[in-house]
Amino acid sequence: RLSEGFTLRPYAALKLEYGRVSKIREKSGEIKLEVKQNQYFSVRPEIGAELGFKHYFGMKALRTTLGVAYENELGRVANGKNKARVVDTTADWFNIRGEKEDRKGNVxxxxNVGVDNTRVGVTANVGYDTKGENLRGGLGLRVIF
Structure with a gap:
């Protein structure tokens, strides 16, 4: 808590993910392919901070939050060891080249801006990711029973 209305909240997170690519076997086409199933692990640590402001107008409150975070992929998701072969031939399995490894982090x-009273609240949020240059937004409704 910085003052009566401002708060600063640093945080750290660890996002873990296990994924699996299922077996694919094409049934039509000139060159039918069969792809073996594969699995991957994703490990993404994240560190960041949120600066919040809250101001009361009688029974209503205005809340704003500005957050900045950095995350980086530690697993080898892009370097898949997928194998494929041409169906109905004696051809051996070959390696499918994965995406180019991207070791650049994401900021x-x-x-977030919201107004609420003791029962109902509305929030609007907008965000930006440097990796992929993604812009995202949303609206939220908060109801307290």
Missing amino acids: KVDL
Whole structure:
């Protein structure tokens, strides 16, 4: 808590993911392919901070939050060891080249603005990711029972 209305909240997170690519076997076409199933692990640590502001107008409150975070992929998701072969031939399995390994981290910036009273609240949020240059937004409704 920085003052009566401002708060600063640093945080760290670890996002873990296990994924699996299922077996694919084409049934039509000139060159039918069969792809073996494969699995991958994703490990993404994230570190960031949120600066929040809250101001009361009688029974209503205005809340704004500005968040900045950095995350980086540590797993080898892009370097898949997928194997494929041509169906109905004696051809051996060959390696499918994965995406180019991208070791650049991602910086995320988020802005949330909301108004609520003791029962109902509305929030609007917008965010930006440097990796992929993604812009995202949303609206939220908060109801307290």
